[in-house]
Amino acid sequence: MVAKSEWAKMPIRWVHEEGLVAFRGRSTKLITDSFLPVWPPEADDPQLRNESLAALKLYMVLCCRADFSTGMAKVTYTELCKLGVMSRAVVARSLQRLEVAGLIKRETGALKSGSLIRIENWNDAYGWGKIPKLWLYDGNHGRMLLLSEFNFTQLSFHAIKIFIAILATRDRRGIATISYDRLSACTGVPRHHIADAVTRLYDMRLISFRPGEFHSEHEFDRTNRYLVRGFGTRWSALEEEKPAPRSGSARKRPSPVDVASTLAFIKPAEN
Numbered sequence: 001m002v003a004k005s006e007w008a009k010m011p012i013r014w015v016h017e018e019g020l021v022a023f024r025g026r027s028t029k030l031i032t033d034s035f036l037p038v039w040p041p042e043a044d045d046p047q048l049r050n051e052s053l054a055a056l057k058l059y060m061v062l063c064c065r066a067d068f069s070t071g072m073a074k075v076t077y078t079e080l081c082k083l084g085v086m087s088r089a090v091v092a093r094s095l096q097r098l099e100v101a102g103l104i105k106r107e108t109g110a111l112k113s114g115s116l117i118r119i120e121n122w123n124d125a126y127g128w129g130k131i132p133k134l135w136l137y138d139g140n141h142g143r144m145l146l147l148s149e150f151n152f153t154q155l156s157f158h159a160i161k162i163f164i165a166i167l168a169t170r171d172r173r174g175i176a177t178i179s180y181d182r183l184s185a186c187t188g189v190p191r192h193h194i195a196d197a198v199t200r201l202y203d204m205r206l207i208s209f210r211p212g213e214f215h216s217e218h219e220f221d222r223t224n225r226y227l228v229r230g231f232g233t234r235w236s237a238l239e240e241e242k243p244a245p246r247s248g249s250a251r252k253r254p255s256p257v258d259v260a261s262t263l264a265f266i267k268p269a270e271n
Contacts, residue, residue: 006134007231008064009071011119013126014103015168020161021188022101023056025049025154050152054090055097056160057147062104062117064133064144071122076114085148129167135206135230149204158197161187163206166226174233176226198226205229 014020027045061084066073080091095117098104107116122128138145150156165187169176184191201207209226227233 008131008133010063010129010131011121012129012168018186023052025157049157053157055094057084058094066119071119073117074114082142132230158189158193159200162197177223179223
């Protein structure tokens with residue numbers, strides 16, 4: 001299916017309220033035969049991580065398929081499997097996970113032409129972000145190929161959470177200015193994993209970024225900036241806000257006459 005527009009809406013209140021943290025990749029250790037504290041208290045859970053990653057991918061697919069005005073997506077399992085490049089079983093589990101999280105609502109009763117799914121808080125006055133829908137298709141007519149590059153690894157799991165957080169933080173210029181500390185807080189991704197996730201998004205051609213000027217006296221300038229690709233935004237939008245460099249006259253090489261005059265002035269008088 002060909003995308004009808006370059007971008008799609010995405011509710012962002014849940015992201016700002018740290019809803020991404022609930023999509024976990026680690027589970028609590030349960031040991032009943034010891035009175036000693038368990039350390040570390042959590043362990044990597046690949047199954048939980050993969051379910052969370054698939055659910056976030058499907059959420060973006062549903063946002064891209066939803067009606068712009070109503071937030072209703074009329075879809076079939078076959079369409080969702082193709083768009084997200086996921087199996088039917090994974091789609092089914094992901095829909096359930098999104099519904100439990102309160103991000104979608106499935107209308108009761110299946111339609112002959114597919115299921116009707118409502119994206120919750122679609123027209124929330126809080127605001128919404130933009131997904132680069134056409135860019136995610138990457139020239140394909142039926143599959144969001146760039147989304148399929150989020151494979152079932154810990155790095156991809158962290159990357160998709162960071163990507164959604166950046167989408168939810170973009171300002172009107174199209175630039176997201178957000179610190180590692182804030183990214184970690186709103187996504188649950190450990191701070192020491194954020195740099196690798198950002199690099200992964202860059203390699204996937206989803207973002208470009210500029211590091212902060214760490215020696216600047218202004219905190220804003222020390223924060224990294226991110227530009228989501230697919231919107232036609234250019235870094236010039238950011239550069240225009242910076243004060244123009246001081247324009248001074250270019251230094252000219254002194255003429256031979258000036259050099260001779262200077263030497264004559266500083267040369268000690270002969271006796």
